[in-house]
Amino acid sequence: MATALQACQAIDDALRLQHKTAEGYARRIRAQGIIPATQGKPEHIASADIAAILVATVTSSATVVDYLDMRPVSGGATFGETLARFIAKPHDLLDLRIDAVAPGAVLTFRGHDHGVRATTFMPAESPQRPAFSREVHIGPDVFINLAHAIAAAPEVRAGRRPLRERYRTYETTSRFQENQ
Amino acid sequence: MKQKTIVRALEDADPTYAPAKDLLAKLKANLATIDREDDDLRFRLSNRKPGAEKTSRVAALLGEEVDEDNAAPNGISERLKANASSRVDLRAAIEIATQRLATARHAASKTICEEVRKEYATRVKAVADALVAAHQAHAELLELTEELNDRDIAWTGSLPPMLATAIFGHNSGRISGWLKDAVVAGFVDKKSIPQELAR
Numbered sequence: 277m278a279t280a281l282q283a284c285q286a287i288d289d290a291l292r293l294q295h296k297t298a299e300g301y302a303r304r305i306r307a308q309g310i311i312p313a314t315q316g317k318p319e320h321i322a323s324a325d326i327a328a329i330l331v332a333t334v335t336s337s338a339t340v341v342d343y344l345d346m347r348p349v350s351g352g353a354t355f356g357e358t359l360a361r362f363i364a365k366p367h368d369l370l371d372l373r374i375d376a377v378a379p380g381a382v383l384t385f386r387g388h389d390h391g392v393r394a395t396t397f398m399p400a401e402s403p404q405r406p407a408f409s410r411e412v413h414i415g416p417d418v419f420i421n422l423a424h425a426i427a428a429a430p431e432v433r434a435g436r437r438p439l440r441e442r443y444r445t446y447e448t449t450s451r452f453q454e455n456q
Numbered sequence: 457m458k459q460k461t462i463v464r465a466l467e468d469a470d471p472t473y474a475p476a477k478d479l480l481a482k483l484k485a486n487l488a489t490i491d492r493e494d495d496d497l498r499f500r501l502s503n504r505k506p507g508a509e510k511t512s513r514v515a516a517l518l519g520e521e522v523d524e525d526n527a528a529p530n531g532i533s534e535r536l537k538a539n540a541s542s543r544v545d546l547r548a549a550i551e552i553a554t555q556r557l558a559t560a561r562h563a564a565s566k567t568i569c570e571e572v573r574k575e576y577a578t579r580v581k582a583v584a585d586a587l588v589a590a591h592q593a594h595a596e597l598l599e600l601t602e603e604l605n606d607r608d609i610a611w612t613g614s615l616p617p618m619l620a621t622a623i624f625g626h627n628s629g630r631i632s633g634w635l636k637d638a639v640v641a642g643f644v645d646k647k648s649i650p651q652e653l654a655r
Contacts, residue, residue, distance in 0.1 A: 348551070349547045349548060349550065349551040350548070350551055370558075370562070371558075382554055382558075384558045384562075391559070392558050392559050392562045393555070393558075394554045394555045394557070394558035394559075395551075396547075396550055396551045396554045398547055402491050402494070402543065404491075404495055405491065
């Protein structure tokens with residue numbers, strides 16, 4: 277599992293964005309209290325929080341609550357919960373299309389019967405939306421790369437480094453969390 | 457002259473794709489129309505002049521022109537209600553149409569991928585052959601520079617070093633990694649890879 281910082285770096289790598297892009301959005305939504313602040317404590321980040329950061333990054337906005345609270349038209353779990361599940365286990369995800377200018381998303385995945393299932397997420401009440409539309413398509417490779425990066429993130433520890441590591445080379449010492 | 461492979465459009469590969477796409481576009485356009493109308497109605501509702509109770513009959517008695525909003529004070533609300541119910545139906549229809557489009561897209565994609573598979577494999581094989589040839593050419597260049605080095609010749613001044621180690625990787629490690637992936641995917645026969653590039 278990854279810390280918040282490692283998850284942000286993994287999102288940048290998976291989406292091929294510039295360094296620290298996702299971190300900037302994470303800081304903005306953390307300021308709103310959407311994801312928890314664990315400054316100085318390298319705690320594992322929950323999938324739901326990674327989902328919030330991902331949505332903020334791909335929609336280039338910090339107003340993610342409307343997105344995360346969307347429900348499928350036919351009923352079911354919210355978009356945030358569904359996305360969090362697929363971030364943790366991405367192997368059945370086929371395609372994700374997020375409307376970047378107003379809440380809305382279409383999630384395509386492999387269903388229980390191994391057929392293609394598409395779920396349309398829409399907000400409960402229709403907001404005023406601009407006359408143009410912009411859709412972000414995210415393929416399965418992004419989610420698979422992201423899940424691998426999160427699973428393979430090296431453990432970080434808080435506090436000072438062990439004294440015995442003074443005599444080790446830099447490469448063999450334990451990794452420390454940088455400032456968030 | 458290389459033959460151009462035609463990748464068919466999704467519409468050609470699956471007859472159900474084009475109608476499903478058109479239907480979804482039409483439903484989305486309808487939803488957008490309703491949303492626009494709602495915006496307009498809400499704007500009119502919030503900007504309505506005072507004296508909304510003056511109906512058309514009263515206005516006619518007064519000999520005044522009938523204001524459309526004031527003529528039927530409940531017209532806007534009723535229209536909003538009607539729009540809300542048709543939005544519920546449209547959303548359900550969009551959900552089903554999206555499902556149909558996704559099914560058609562994946563079915564058509566599978567057909568097209570099967571058609572293109574042979575050409576894809578040919579091109580991957582061509583890349584593999586070119587990479588092996590490039591590796592051998594590079595090895596010959598390295599052989600020459602090593603001989604120059606062995607004889608203690610100061611060659612780098614007059615012959616600018618053009619070693620491509622950064623591209624090929626140490627001991628052509630990048631090429632051998634790519635070739636291994638191609639072997640695992642079944643595009644390249646393992647026996648056709650030279651010993652020094654085999655992993």
